Amino acid sequence: MDNFSPGFHGRTNRFEGRLPPGQYPTESFPVLSAGPTPRVLTETWDFGITTESGQRHSWDWDQMMALPQEDLTVDIHCVTRWSKFDTSWRGVSLDAFLEDVETSADFALVHSEGGYTTNLPLEDLTDGKAWLVHTFDGYDLSPEHGGPVRLLVPQHYLWKSAKWVKGISLTPQDEPGFWESVGYHDYGDPWREQRTWSD
Numbered sequence: 001m002d003n004f005s006p007g008f009h010g011r012t013n014r015f016e017g018r019l020p021p022g023q024y025p026t027e028s029f030p031v032l033s034a035g036p037t038p039r040v041l042t043e044t045w046d047f048g049i050t051t052e053s054g055q056r057h058s059w060d061w062d063q064m065m066a067l068p069q070e071d072l073t074v075d076i077h078c079v080t081r082w083s084k085f086d087t088s089w090r091g092v093s094l095d096a097f098l099e100d101v102e103t104s105a106d107f108a109l110v111h112s113e114g115g116y117t118t119n120l121p122l123e124d125l126t127d128g129k130a131w132l133v134h135t136f137d138g139y140d141l142s143p144e145h146g147g148p149v150r151l152l153v154p155q156h157y158l159w160k161s162a163k164w165v166k167g168i169s170l171t172p173q174d175e176p177g178f179w180e181s182v183g184y185h186d187y188g189d190p191w192r193e194q195r196t197w198s199d
């Protein structure tokens, strides 16, 4: 053990390479909402995808729960600089929702209860990169964190992970969402530190 140093197997090393530039790790889970927390009931919940030709596909709660459920553990990064490692969620991959949706659109505008929106290239919602999640850490997702269902797109800053998600419109052109239209970066990659328009 020539190179043994105390703490080598300790906390700092465990997350090496997993903290994007300008971020700090936190154990807590802050709540960041632009408005009041809406109370969304699973009994009346539904989620719709509308294509560029106006075709609408929708799922109610039971139909969503009947789709393949996945457990995932991911790191999340907020543009306000906190990162949280190994968050665990259960939900449905966007791939499952998009399976029967015919589209040639390149962009998605995500809509939430309450009017919040956020935009992403459609390819960032496919191939196992995005989920609709209803469970956090083994419990029903709380209303403050977007329950009963939020989008989770961990490869982007967390403002792209729309809480209380209710629909996605697929569009040929990129349309900025709520924060993207007032100065947040259009794409929001934490590893390239794309926080604002000037990044």
Ligand SMILES: Nc1nc2c(c(=O)[nH]1)N[C@H]1C(S)=C(S)[C@@H](COP(=O)(O)O)O[C@H]1N2
Binding pocket: 029, 030, 031, 032, 033, 034, 035, 078, 079, 112, 113, 114, 116, 144, 145, 146, 158, 159, 160, 161, 162, 163, 164
């Ligand atoms: N519908 C909706 N989704 C939202 C927001 C919001 O205000 N409304 N805030 C975004 C921002 S800026 C962040 S950082 C994360 C915060 O998620 P949290 O409150 O679960 O930490 O949610 C994102 N999703």
Ligand SMILES: [Mo]
Binding pocket: 032, 078, 079, 080, 158, 159
């Ligand atoms: Mo945020």
